[in-house]
Amino acid sequence: MSPEPQHFLDGRRILLVEDDPIMGESLAQRLAIEGAKVRWLSNGSEALRHFSHAAPELVICDIRLPDMSGEEVFRKLADGGASAPFLFITAFGDIDQAVRLTRAGAGDYMAKPFQMDTFLGRVKSLIRSRADETGAPVLGGTPEMLRIEAMLRRLASSPATVLLTGETGTGKEVAARFLHAVSPQARKPFIAVNCAAIPNDLLESEIFGHERGAFTGADRRHLGYAERAQDGVLFLDEIGELPDRLQAKLLRLIEERSFSRLGGEAILPLRARLLAATNRDLEQAAREGRFRADLYYRLAVVSVDLPPLRERRDDIPWLAGQFFDASLDRDRNILRGFSSLAIEAALAHDWPGNIRELRNRVERAVALAPGEWIMPADLFPQRRGDASAQADAGTLSAARDAAERRRIESALRETGGHVGATARLLGISRTTLWERMRRLGIHAAQ
Incomplete structure (x- = not known):
């Protein structure tokens, strides 16, 4: 050892x-x-x-x-x-x-x-x-994301069907790929299917495959995603958009673990593990008759809900750094990183597009930032020259106050609201901490 x-x-x-x-x-x-x-x-x-x-x-x-x-x-x-x-x-x-x-x-x-x-x-x-x-955090460092990551690791060796839910852009496919990567089948295929991106009249053929002559234009055998996944993962994204007819076929696929190609008679085994994702409330849709209830319960053997980025703001600097490193061409870029003002602007933004929006904004900033440091206008170019947006962003003093408030509040959470322990954690005196808490309107937990 x-x-x-x-x-x-x-x-x-x-x-x-x-x-x-x-x-x-x-x-x-x-x-x-x-x-x-x-x-x-x-x-x-x-x-x-x-x-x-x-x-x-x-x-x-x-x-x-x-x-x-x-x-x-x-x-x-x-x-x-x-x-x-x-x-x-x-x-x-x-x-x-x-x-x-x-x-x-x-x-x-x-x-x-x-x-x-x-x-x-x-x-x-x-x-x-x-x-x-x-292991080391992969999806995020906030308590909720660490809990989700630990759950996915525990699920990795299980054959259970997993339903990933959350708003668009919260990283459902990333979570599915992570689950596959830490599983014993990590070297097997990961086949992702976006059920909303394929026309309904082609979706059945794409998932289950077809034999030659099954329909007009089917001039050769076509292996579907369920077959190509082999012993790996079949990931059905946007499962809530699946048409009624295919919901029935998918239910049979899950229950019987077998299927036939369109126009074929041979029964083929489903060897892959099934993962699904949706940004819709499938439970509510099932109650209202807009989604098969029996299929919902088959899919949601384990349900994992990914929180929106606005509810896990402490992950924003970490995620931005990940996307920065992935986008940077160190042979061509002179960029050194994010300015403190850019991080403050990112933390103040509500991120309606969630992680996908953050990644896109960072990639654009890395490509177009003129200086050594990414500034707020590089992340949010629509604010450039907009006086009202600049006013909303606040002064440098306001940005510093916001950063100090977040650090003190985080330290208070770590110490359970104990002011003396918080002061020691921050490296300042108790009197100084009380003064800053008073100025920033921070109250210790009772």
């Missing part, structure tokens, strides 16, 4: 629930020294309230808490869909309970007192297993 990296816990999000101030501070400080981002809470109610915001990779929890037991915290979070492993800290008399919780899927437990090195070893073991599952 290779040696543990020196900074293995760097950036790892850990939720510590411990009411003993001495032990809590000792564990929080040591984990922070190891590089972890620690949120220390003293009771179960706070842990339940802050869990969704913290999106921790590990929960370290005392079994005996002042308002409820650690077991209650674990079971309530598990019932709510949380999957982060728990490391329980327990007194000798609670060991039987800790063992029962471990068998229920908690992760591990440690009996007090314990050596700090042993404790860190257990933490790293649980974090390592979590890291092996999730």
